[in-house]
Amino acid sequence: MTPIPPSITTGISNYEEAGYxxxxxxxxxxxxxxxxxxxxxxxxxxxxxxxxxxxVKITGSTICGSDLHLLHSxxxxxxxxxxxxxxxCGIVEKIGPGVKNRRIGMFGYSHFxxxxxxxxxxxxxxxxxxxxxxxxxxxxxxxxxxYLSDVLCTSWNAVVDTGVQPGDTVAVWGxxxxxxxxxxxxxVNGAKRVILIDGGQGRWRLDFVKSxxxxxxxIDYTSLPKGETVVSTLKKMCDGRGPxxxxxxxxxxxxxxxxxxxxxxxxxxxxxxxxxxxxxxxCNGFNIGSLMETGIRLIGNGQAPIHKxxxxxxxxxxxxxxxxxxxxxxxxTKYSSLPAPGTPTLTAL
Numbered sequence: 001m002t003p004i005p006p007s008i009t010t011g012i013s014n015y016e017e018a019g020y021x022x023x024x025x026x027x028x029x030x031x032x033x034x035x036x037x038x039x040x041x042x043x044x045x046x047x048x049x050x051x052x053x054x055x056v057k058i059t060g061s062t063i064c065g066s067d068l069h070l071l072h073s074x075x076x077x078x079x080x081x082x083x084x085x086x087x088x089c090g091i092v093e094k095i096g097p098g099v100k101n102r103r104i105g106m107f108g109y110s111h112f113x114x115x116x117x118x119x120x121x122x123x124x125x126x127x128x129x130x131x132x133x134x135x136x137x138x139x140x141x142x143x144x145x146x147y148l149s150d151v152l153c154t155s156w157n158a159v160v161d162t163g164v165q166p167g168d169t170v171a172v173w174g175x176x177x178x179x180x181x182x183x184x185x186x187x188v189n190g191a192k193r194v195i196l197i198d199g200g201q202g203r204w205r206l207d208f209v210k211s212x213x214x215x216x217x218x219i220d221y222t223s224l225p226k227g228e229t230v231v232s233t234l235k236k237m238c239d240g241r242g243p244x245x246x247x248x249x250x251x252x253x254x255x256x257x258x259x260x261x262x263x264x265x266x267x268x269x270x271x272x273x274x275x276x277x278x279x280x281x282x283c284n285g286f287n288i289g290s291l292m293e294t295g296i297r298l299i300g301n302g303q304a305p306i307h308k309x310x311x312x313x314x315x316x317x318x319x320x321x322x323x324x325x326x327x328x329x330x331x332x333t334k335y336s337s338l339p340a341p342g343t344p345t346l347t348a349l
Contacts, residue, residue, distance in 0.1 A: 008127050009049045010115035013082040015125070016044035028333075029083045029121035030312045035073035038084065038316050046117065046125035051098030054129025056090040060142035061120050061331040063312075063319050064150060065176055071316060087149040088119025089142050090335070092133070101130045120312060122333050141340030143330050151328070155181035155249075159189055162245045166190030171234060171243035171282070173197045173275050174250025175205035177328045182247050183213055191245075195237065197221060197230055198250075201322035234282040246279040 014031070015021035021044025031041050046055055064087055069075055092102055117124065126133045136145040155178045164170055170186040172179050175198035186194045194213070198206050199222035206218040217237065221230050234242055257274060318326050330343075 007050070008052070012049065012125070013079065013115065013117050014043065015046045015083075015117055017081055020047055020049050020125075021045065022047050027122040028310070029117070030085065030316075031080075032070060032078050032082045032084055033080055036071060036320075038071065038313055040310060040312055041081065043081075043083070045123045048094055048096045049125065050127060051096045052128045052130065053096040054092055054099055054102055054126045054133050055094040056088070056119075056124050056126055056133065057093045057335050058088050058090040058119055058122055058124060058333050059336045060090070060146045061085050061088040061333070062146060062329055063120075063316065063331075065178070067316075068320055071320060083117035083121055085118035085120030085124075087146065088124060089136060089146045089149070090119075090124070092129075093123065095129065099129050102133055102135075120331065122335065141343075142337060143340050143343050146330060147328070151178060151181055154178050156185055158182050158247045158249065159185040162247055164189045164191055164245050167192045168244040169193040169195070169238055170245045170247065171195045171197065171279075173246070173248045173279065175202055175209055176249065176322075179247075179249035180205070180209050180212075182249050183209055183216060186245075186247075187213060187215070193217060195219060195234065195243065199223065205322075230278045231282040242282040244283075246283040248275055248279060250275055 009020075012018040012020050023044070025045045026042050027045045028040055029043050031039055031043075033039050048055065063085075066086070067084060070078060070084060095102055116127065134148075136142075136148075158178070159170075159182055164186050166189070168186075168191045170191045170193070172182050172186070172194065175196050179196065179198075183194050183196055194215070195217045196206060196209055197219045199220045203220050203222060206220060210216045210218060219230060219233055219237075224230070224233060231242075260274065312331065315329060315331075319329070
């Protein structure tokens with residue numbers, strides 16, 4: 001039997017190196033080089049490869065907590081010069097002959113990863129453009145529309161899928177962008193108590209989120225009394241029974257013990273992350289559906305400083321180390337529109 005050819009060409013994580021780049025036109029793109037090392041390079045722009053492809057001129061991009069997995073080489077399939085970034089918005093520049101519902105000049109946003117060059121660049125190829133590229137109304141500025149690609153769906157589904165009900169006690173691991181939104185959505189869905197757990201370089205986020213949600217309770221796991229753990233603390237706070245719902249928004253890649261850190265360093269990890277263990281041990285009725293990857297949060301909370309694509313090497317390092325005040329960013333390219341009203345001032349590094 002003759003095999004059916006694939007309807008989409010994968011494995012194009014750098015257009016030039018894969019042989020699908022525009023031989024004339026160049027662009028800037030952020031690329032993975034080695035564990036904890038990224039570089040901004042000049043490389044070939046994408047071209048139409050499959051009939052359903054759309055080429056998008058990027059007007060806004062960002063860094064997601066999931067990008068840190070790639071930075072840390074937690075995804076072993078990465079290769080040098082792979083173009084990063086899975087959340088972006090922009091303007092349709094070209095369409096393949098099979099594209100029916102998208103037109104040149106249309107604004108849109110997208111979210112994808114795995115086998116494709118990403119959107120931390122000036123141009124990106126979007127396979128299956130009719131469904132992978134979602135239209136953005138012209139009256140929605142990029143600084144808002146960009147975050148529809150991840151923050152709302154990730155944090156909202158984390159709360160809804162775990163079945164948060166009025167009167168519940170909800171514990172959220174990770175005070176990063178999506179954790180902050182999960183806290184807010186838990187409150188919106190009627191949670192009686194919400195407890196946020198964070199610490200280390202990110203401990204400053206506990207006070208920040210509490211300033212936005214005054215009824216929030218917090219646990220700094222790096223400042224617990226001797227002999228106390230996150231699990232024992234949660235049990236005490238919840239009358240010995242633990243929270244009703246546990247939501248993991250810290251990205252389970254991270255280890256909290258020396259032994260686990262050494263396992264990860266040599267590539268011999270043989271246990272689940274401590275965060276997952278804490279959820280299982282502390283939650284009153286553990287729901288595996290509560291596991292959610294970290295993401296980003298809506299710019300509407302006013303904490304999304306804007307950076308230029310040229311600054312991305314420095315921004316990755318700041319984001320990785322939870323630099324004080326570093327939340328979700330909006331990355332400009334030379335194709336970005338003028339800043340929308342209320343947008344934070346451009347941060348120059």
